[in-house]
Amino acid sequence: MYxxxxxxxxxxxxxxxxxxxxxxxxxxxxxxxxxxxxxxxTFSDSDYTGIPNPYxxxxxxxxxxxxxxxxxxxxxxxxxAFIAALDDVVKRNIKTVLLxxxxxxxxxxxxxxxxxxxxxxxxNKYGIHFIITTGNHDVAKPFLTDAGKTDFLGExxxxxxxxxxxxxxxxxxxxxxPAVITKxxxxxxxxxxxxxxxxxxxxxxxxxxxxxxPFASYDPDNYTxxxxxxxxxIEKRTYAIPPYNSYIPDLSYLVELENNVWxxxxxxxxxxxxxxxxxxxxxxxxxxxxxIGYNQVLTHKKHLTAWASKVAREAKKRGKTLxxxxxxxxxxxxxxxxxxMKKLFGEDKMQLHRVPTEEVSQIFAxxxxxxxxxxxxxxxxxxxxxxxxxxxxxxxxxxxxxxYIPGYKILTIKNKNKMLIETVVLDSVAGFKTLFxxxxxxxxxxxxxxxxxxxxKAILGSKSYxxxxxxxxxxxxxxxxxxxxxxxAFKSFMLKxxxxxLFAFAKVSPLKIEKYKDKNWTGFDMIFDYHRMHSADxxxxxxxxxxxxxxYNVIITSYTDYYKKKANPTTAETSFYRFCSIFKSFLNxxxxxxxxxxxxxxxxx
Numbered sequence: 135m136y137x138x139x140x141x142x143x144x145x146x147x148x149x150x151x152x153x154x155x156x157x158x159x160x161x162x163x164x165x166x167x168x169x170x171x172x173x174x175x176t177f178s179d180s181d182y183t184g185i186p187n188p189y190x191x192x193x194x195x196x197x198x199x200x201x202x203x204x205x206x207x208x209x210x211x212x213x214x215a216f217i218a219a220l221d222d223v224v225k226r227n228i229k230t231v232l233l234x235x236x237x238x239x240x241x242x243x244x245x246x247x248x249x250x251x252x253x254x255x256x257x258n259k260y261g262i263h264f265i266i267t268t269g270n271h272d273v274a275k276p277f278l279t280d281a282g283k284t285d286f287l288g289e290x291x292x293x294x295x296x297x298x299x300x301x302x303x304x305x306x307x308x309x310x311x312p313a314v315i316t317k318x319x320x321x322x323x324x325x326x327x328x329x330x331x332x333x334x335x336x337x338x339x340x341x342x343x344x345x346x347x348p349f350a351s352y353d354p355d356n357y358t359x360x361x362x363x364x365x366x367x368i369e370k371r372t373y374a375i376p377p378y379n380s381y382i383p384d385l386s387y388l389v390e391l392e393n394n395v396w397x398x399x400x401x402x403x404x405x406x407x408x409x410x411x412x413x414x415x416x417x418x419x420x421x422x423x424x425x426i427g428y429n430q431v432l433t434h435k436k437h438l439t440a441w442a443s444k445v446a447r448e449a450k451k452r453g454k455t456l457x458x459x460x461x462x463x464x465x466x467x468x469x470x471x472x473x474x475m476k477k478l479f480g481e482d483k484m485q486l487h488r489v490p491t492e493e494v495s496q497i498f499a500x501x502x503x504x505x506x507x508x509x510x511x512x513x514x515x516x517x518x519x520x521x522x523x524x525x526x527x528x529x530x531x532x533x534x535x536x537x538y539i540p541g542y543k544i545l546t547i548k549n550k551n552k553m554l555i556e557t558v559v560l561d562s563v564a565g566f567k568t569l570f571x572x573x574x575x576x577x578x579x580x581x582x583x584x585x586x587x588x589x590x591k592a593i594l595g596s597k598s599y600x601x602x603x604x605x606x607x608x609x610x611x612x613x614x615x616x617x618x619x620x621x622x623a624f625k626s627f628m629l630k631x632x633x634x635x636l637f638a639f640a641k642v643s644p645l646k647i648e649k650y651k652d653k654n655w656t657g658f659d660m661i662f663d664y665h666r667m668h669s670a671d672x673x674x675x676x677x678x679x680x681x682x683x684x685x686y687n688v689i690i691t692s693y694t695d696y697y698k699k700k701a702n703p704t705t706a707e708t709s710f711y712r713f714c715s716i717f718k719s720f721l722n723x724x725x726x727x728x729x730x731x732x733x734x735x736x737x738x739x
Contacts, residue, residue, distance in 0.1 A: 157230075157392050157393075157394070157395040157455070157547050158547055158548070158549065159546060159547070159548065160229070160230070160392075160546070160547070161226060161227075161228045161544050161545070161546045162228070162230045162231075162232065162457075162544065162545045162546070162547075163223050163226075163228045163230070163231045163232070163542055163543070163544055164231075164232050164233075164234060164459065164507050164530075164532050164542060164543040164544075164545065165216075165219055165220075165223075165231060165232075165233055165532070165535060165542045166233065166234045166235065166236065166461075166507075166508075166509030166510075166532035166533075166534060166535075166542070167207065167235070167236040167269070167509045167510070167512055167532070167534035167535065167536060167537070168212060168215075168216050168233065168236065168237050168238075168249075168534075168535050168536065169207050169208075169209070169212055169236055169237075169238065169239050169271060169534070169535075169536045170212065170213060170216055170237060170238050170239060170245055170248060170249050170252075171195070171196070171197070171209050171210060171212070171213060171239040171245055172195070172213070172244055172245050172247070172248025172249075173194045173195055173196050173210060173213050173569075174192065174193075174194065174195075174213075174248075175195060175244040175245065175247065175248045175318075176244075177244060177316040177318045177319075178243075178244075178316075178317075178318055179316050179317055179318065180314060180315065180316040180318070182296075182314045182316070183195075184196070184286075185287065185288060185289055185294075185572065187568070187569065187571060187572055188571040188572075189568055189569070189570070189571045189572075190568065194569065194572065195244075195286065196209070196210045196286065196287050196569055196572060197209040197210060197283065197285050197286055197287060198285050198286070198287045198293065198576055199287075199573045199576055199577070199589055199593075200285070200576070200580065200585075200587070200588075200589055201285035202606065203589045203593075203606060203609040203610060203613060204610070204613055204614050205610075206512055206537060206610065207512060207534060207536040207537050208536040208537065208603070208606060209239065209536075210569055211536075211563070211566050211569070211599065211602065212535050212536035214563050214564065214565040214566050214568065214599075215535040215536065215540055215560055215563050215566070215599060216252070216535055217252070217564075217565075218560055218562070218563040218564060218599075219535055219542055219558075219560060220252070220256050220262075222558060222560075223256075223262065224256070224260050224262075226544070228262070228544070229260075229261055229262055229263060230262070230263050230265070230391065231262055231263070231264050231265070232264075232265045232266070232397065232399075232459055232507070233264065233265070233266040233267070233334075234266075234267055234269070234459045234460060234461050234507055234508060234509045234532065235266075235267055235268055235269025235270070235271075235272060235402075235460070235461030235462075235509055235510065236269035236270070236271040236272060236461060236509060236510070236534075237249055237266060237269070237272060238271060238272050239271065240271050240274060240281065240321055241271060241272045241273055241274055241321040241322045241327065242281075242318060242319050242320065242321060242322070243317065243318045243319075243320065243322060243326070244316075244318040244319065246322055246326075246327065246330050246331065247330065249331070250330055250331060253331075253334060254333075263391060264334040264335070265334060265335035265389065265391075265397055265399060266331065266334045266335055266336070266399075267335070267385070267386070267399040267400065267401055267459065267460055267461060268324075268327065268385055268401050268403055268461065269403070269461035269509065269510065270403060270423065270424045270425045270461065270510070272322075272327060273321075273322065273323060273324055273327055273403055273424075274321045274423050274424075275321065275323060275405070275418035275419075275421050275423060276323055276324055276382040276383065276405055276418065276421055277323035277324070277325075277382075277416055277417070277418040277421075278320065278321070278322060278323040278325075278326055278418065279320055279321045279323065279418040279419075280297075280298045280299045280302060280320050281297075281298055281319065281320050281321045282295070282296055282297030282298050282299075282302060282303065282319050282320070283295070283296055283319065284303065287572055287575075287576055288311045289311060290575060290579060291572075291575035291576035291577070291578055291579030291580070292310045292311055292579055293309070293310075293311070294311050294314065295309065295311070295313040295314070296313065296314045296315075296316065296319050297313055297314070297315055297319065298315070298316065298317050298318075298319050298320035299315065299317075299320075300315050323418065324368065324382070324383040324385060325368055325383070327385075328368055328383075328385065335387060335389060335397075335399055336366075336385055336387065337363070337366050338359060338362035338363055338366055338389075339359075340359050341391075342359075342362075342389055342390060342391060343390040343391070343392070343393070344357055344388070344389065344390040344396070345359075345362045345366075345387060345388065345389045345390070346362065346365075346387065346388050347365065347366065347370075347371050347384075347386060347387050347388075348371075348373075348384065348386050348437050348438060348441035349365070349370060349371055349372075349373075349384075349437075350362070350365055351365065352365075353448070354448065354452065366387075368383050371383050371384055371385065372384065373435065373437055375405060375406070375407050375434060376433075376434060378407050378409065378411050378412055380407050380411045380412075380415035380420075381415065382405060382415075382421075384401050384435065384437075384438075385401045386399060386400050386401040386438060386441070387399050388445055390454070394453060394454050394455060395454065395455045395457065395547065396445070396449050396454045396455065396456050396457070397457050397458075397459065398442065398445055398456060398457065398458040398459070398503070399459060399460070400438060400442070400458060400459070400460035401460070402424075402427050402428060402431055402435075402438075402460045402461055402462040403424040403461070404424050404426065404427070404430035404431055404434045404435055405421040405422060405423070405424055405434075406421065406422040406430075406434070407420055407421055407422075408420050408421070408422075425488070426462075426487065426488060427461070427462025427463065427488065427490065427510065428462055428463075428464055428490045428494040428498075429490055429491055429494060431462075431494075432493065432494060432497065439497055439498070439501060442458070442498060442501045442502070442503055443500075443501035443502060445502075446501055446502025446503055447502060449502070450502065453550075455547060455550055456502070456503070456504070456505070457505055457507070457545070458503050458505065458506040458507070459506065459507040459508070460506070460508060461508065461509055461510050462488075462490070462508055462510050463488075463489075463490055463508040463510065463511060463517065463529050463531060464490055464494055464495055464498050464503070464506045464508065464517075464527060464529045465490060465494075465495045465506075465517030465518065465519050465527060465528075465529035466489055466490065466492075466495070466517055467489065467511055467513060467515045467517055467529070467531050468489065468515075468668070468716075468719070469515070469671075469719040469720055469722070469723035469724075470719060471715070471716045471719035471720065472486060472489045474712050474715050474716050474719070475716055477712055478621065478624070478709060478712040478713060478716065479619055479620070479621065480621075483618070483619040484619050485511065488510070488511065492519075495517075495519040495527055495529075496519070496521065498527055499519055499521060499525040499526060499527035500521075500525055502525075503527060504526060504527060504528060504733050505528050505530070505553060505731065505733065506527065506528070506529050506530065507529075507530045507532060507543065507545075508529060508530070508531055508532065509531070509532050509534065511531060512533065512534035512536070512537040512669065513531050513533065513668065513669050513670070513671070514531060514532075514533040514539060514541065514557060514669070514670050514671045514672075514673050514726050514727075515531035515671050515723065515724075515726055516528065516529070516530055516531070516671075516723070516724040516725060516726045516729070516738070517529040517531070517724070518724055518738065520736055524736070526736035528731050528738065530543060530555060531726075533557070533669075533670065533673075535560065537603060537606070537607070537669065538603040538604055538606060538607040538666065538669050538670060539559055539600070539603065539604075539666075539669060539670035539673045539674065539677075540559065540560040540563075540599060540600065540603050541557055541558050541559040541560055541673070542557075542558050542560075543555060543556070543557055543558075544556045544557075544558060548730075550733075551732055551733045551734040551735075552730060552731075552732055552733075553730065553731045553732075553733065554728075554729075554730050555728070555729055555730075555731065556727075556728045557673065557726065557727050557728065559600065559673060560599055560600065561598055561599065561600040562598055562599065562600075563598075563599035566596075566598075566599040566602060567596075570594050573594060574594070577589070577591055577594075587613065589609060589613075590605075590609055590612075592605070593605040593606070593609065604666075604677065607662075607665060607666065607669060608662055610665075611661065611662050611665050615665065616629075616661070620661070621709065623705070623706065623709070624706070624709040624710070624713070627657070627706060627709075627710075628657035628658070628660065628661055629656075629657055629658055629661075630657065631656065631657035632655075632656055632657070633653045633654065633655045633656065633685070634647075634653065635657070636657065636660070636689055637653075637685075637688075637689060639693070639710065640688075640689040640690075640692045640693035640696070640710075640714075641692055641693065641696045642688055642689060642692045642693075643692075646688055646692075647688075650681055650684070650685050651681050652679075652681055652682070653685070655682065655685075659682075660686065663678050663682070663686070664713075664716075664717060664720070666678060667717075667720040667721065668720060671720070671723055671726040671727075672723070672725070672726055672727050673726070673727055683721070686717060686721070687721065689714070690714040690717055690718050690721075693710065693711065693714050694711065694714055694715070694718075697710075697711040697714075724738060725738055725739070
């Protein structure tokens with residue numbers, strides 16, 4: 135009798151399991167590098183509410199346009215972009231959304247609370263399950279840290295300093311507004327982020343089929359929610375940093391929401407400790423900030439590679455589809471042009487220090503990680519590594535919502551091996567012009583004070599968010615990249631050149647030039663298009679236009695043929711050859727818009 139009851143019980147539980155909706159043909163969204171600044175947030179310990187916006191009368195906490203146009207990300211408009219992306223997710227009936235880090239401006243309490251409010255709203259209202267992992271801007275140091283910004287937009291278009299502690303900022307004679315002091319502008323540590331955002335993957339839920347950390351003492355065969363909950367506390371999720379062996383948290387985890395799909399959320403933040411850490415291991419000043427990623431994981435978080443290998447073995451044994459995601463790329467993201475870029479720009483330029491080594495790609499491929507989604511670089515790209523033993527790794531770079539070209543990725547698991555990946559570009563964002571009246575005030579103030587680095591007001595004529603981010607990148611190239619990254623002699627040559635000058639330099643036959651409609655572009659335009667392709671990959675082709683791309687291809691082909699026959703090329707000729715080689719790589723990268731990956735055959739098309 136008891137045996138019959140037991141069999142019925144097993145059958146009943148099997149039926150319940152069968153009712154779980156599988157992920158097959160169910161879309162999964164990846165939104166990376168949101169960098170949310172809660173422009174309508176309120177400080178918990180200060181009466182300062184920002185400045186009133188003439189557009190809608192609301193008090194707002196925003197950064198200056200000047201600071202936005204010298205940063206690789208927008209600070210303010212991404213608030214509206216994030217809402218637009220989530221609304222688009224709702225329209226597509228997507229119920230699972232992954233955020234691979236840098237979900238906040240800089241991990242400030244006011245912005246983490248703002249993020250939590252938005253995630254809870256969409257979760258409660260639309261049944262969306264959010265799964266997140268940390269980026270370098272979310273946990274700048276492993277422990278709560280005093281911080282602040284000197285570039286908030288204040289009354290009358292002036293700069294407003296906001297700091298978390300008195301005495302952090304030394305007032306300048308040019309400051310016209312007193313500093314605002316509030317703890318809510320400091321940066322959270324792991325404990326605070328975990329406390330606020332634990333519901334979004336960092337802690338197990340009863341509805342999860344499985345959940346573990348790299349430090350778990352159980353496996354799927356003896357898993358219980360109670361065990362997972364007991365081992366999810368921050369004290370049981372720490373590791374020792376060499377060489378001083380101070381212990382700090384690691385918020386990596388594995389979760390199964392539905393049948394047969396495992397999401398591997400890797401916390402790739404790496405912190406180096408100073409010798410003073412031996413005296414006070416909880417002092418944030420004793421740690422460096424993270425931003426490199428997996429090159430340092432290999433030396434300072436070795437437990438993650440071992441854990442990834444174990445998870446991949448278990449996934450294969452149990453017939454699970456493993457989807458890994460983290461903030462940092464696992465594969466070179468410059469269309470294999472990184473070595474040539476080092477020769478042209480220098481090893482410390484163009485963020486080349488963030489490119490993962492070939493060892494990183496091979497180790498994770500050997501571990502069994504085949505598909506990985508990453509952010510950090512604010513670019514759209516697909517990186518592929520294949521090895522003779524049949525192992526392969528596909529790294530999908532998710533564009534940022536706060537930069538050109540704004541967008542996110544959708545993964546649809548067609549079957550166990552067939553993965554459809556699509557890119558959604560946010561052309562239209564409701565409310566993205568809301569803050570423009572405030573920028574008008576800032577511009578008027580900069581103009582009246584004769585600021586030498588005043589920004590181009592034409593950006594306020596943008597008709598779409600897509601166009602706005604295009605302007606952001608153009609100003610970034612003009613005010614930052616040209617100054618800091620481009621070699622002086624080559625930059626000087628390009629900025630003086632017309633299209634006809636470059637055709638002549640590349641030895642292009644006049645007969646090949648006649649057919650092109652628009653030849654009024656310049657060397658600066660080619661540099662700008664270089665940056666557009668680097669950021670957006672093939673998504674930039676539409677903005678650049680086929681006619682212009684054809685002209686670039688003719689220049690690259692003609693000049694490459696000429697250069698290879700040249701006996702003693704000059705420095706200028708070698709620089710232009712390297713530039714053409716990099717440009718060609720960008721024009722011919724792996725598919726990055728809409729494509730299918732076959733994990734069994736290791737193919738992409």
